[in-house]
Amino acid sequence: MMFDDLRDLYQEVILDHGRRPRHGTRLAAFDATAKGDNPMCGDRVQVFVRRDAQGRVAEAGFEARGCAISVASADLMAEVVAGRTQDEVRVLAKEFGNMARTGQAPEGDAAMERLRPLAGVHEYPSRVKCATLPWHALLAALDGQGGASSE
């Protein structure tokens, strides 16, 4: 492969979701939203959440201006949180943050397997926040806060 030396961080799934996010739109109807802002680099994301009658995350979407890592992370996040309880989302957010910082994630969890391509950011301390910013915004939305900062 011509780009083998560049693929460890930018795996195909990241390039694909960074370029063509499936959930990169403001939801037509949402009951929670929050903005995430990385003042160090200017990345911005706004996450929208629609919850069902049981309080589960029925659907998530986002609008983002940022790098491929942050957009792909937001898109994969929106994909894996759909249908989960808020407690499950919080556990995932914690595990994802841990994976972004250490590269380690629990085996055998389907959602974490889906997010695993982003584990490569742990080798790039300056890029960890790109991956975790959407999750901070999601948690802020669920907590009823208007915004989150990566700082």
Add this chain to the structure above:
Amino acid sequence: MNVVTRAPAPDLAAIRAQFPILSETIRGKKLVFLDSAASAQKPRAVIEAMVHAMEHQYANVHRGLHWMSERATEAYEGTRDAVARLINARDRHEIVFTGNSTGAINLLAHSYGRGVLKPGQAVVISGMEHHSNIVPWQMLRDAHGIELRVAPITDAGELDFPAFEDLLRDGRVGLVAITHMSNVLGTYTPAERIVAVAHAHGAKVMFDGSQAIVHRRVDVQALDADFYVFTGHKLYGPTGIGVLWGRRELLEAMPPFMGGGDMISSVSYERSTWAEVPHKFEAGTPAILESIGLGAAIGFVESIGYGAIAAHEASLTDHALARLGGIEGVNVIGRAQDRGGVVSFTLDRAHAHDVATLLDRQGIAVRAGHHCAEPLMRRLGLDSTARASFGIYTTHEEIDALADALTRVREFFA
């Protein structure tokens, strides 16, 4: 493109050999360091001067009546002489040491701003300032009733001179605080014209020379400037030391910024009196080792000469503009006629951070982001750019490596 005085080409291999870090490898690849505008690498002369001082003649300055303190004081004050020579200051007492350019601008905003400027007066900055030349003036505005005016830039990334002059017409502007060279666009501002117009309207002028002094000779008397600031670490010196130059009579009219030791003439509980300039502005133990490093850095720059530096960097910049301009999808940001060794660019379909990371994977260090110039980014309609910046040690081959790597990045994101 750039009009420069032709000087003999510097012996690049010999210059590079003076920078130990340039022989480092990054992930098995030779380091291509194109981030000198953020902070320059250090020549052996600087490293050795600081080590030598610590090993052989270190003590506090202006205090000890002993041999070590005398030697340290000589070295510290010797750098003041070197700075005065470097920028052709009339008087060595006009050189105030600060922590960096930011420290110098904050000193000026606090002391000249609150002590000399009067509420109702205005400060003019430009639309291409670093945050360090925006925020201190905002703080002054909010604390002291000073109006802050921003002179716009053109689409080419140059000062909109007629609009700038319009801002001065009501005679309320006390100070123009403006970059001498943009850290994002590479634009040199027309310093002599700025001073002439500002003085004609009764305003003083401060230049932020953080970038400019790295690439070209600065002569504060020829510029007829009132204040000039720069930082040591971009000029091949250490971090932690910067310079505020000001005309002596202006510095003398300014109250102290920070109080403490070394800045006083006498102290009692009732009142204290201030030391003469520049010591009035140098409270506390200064950056002694860093001043010694800065002195060595100035010696290094002078050993090469600004003629050779400017010629080499103009050639590098022309080469970079030609190479990057030839890559489809690469957009060079800023088209100023008069520019220094900084080239910002964007790449279609790729965010600047991704570009920077992918260049880093190929051993090439560039900066990406808003470059501490968010209002400028908004003016340009951008969130971020990647920026390649050059120093005296930068080679044409390194720019070729950047261009080749960018071509790969473009294909990667195609």
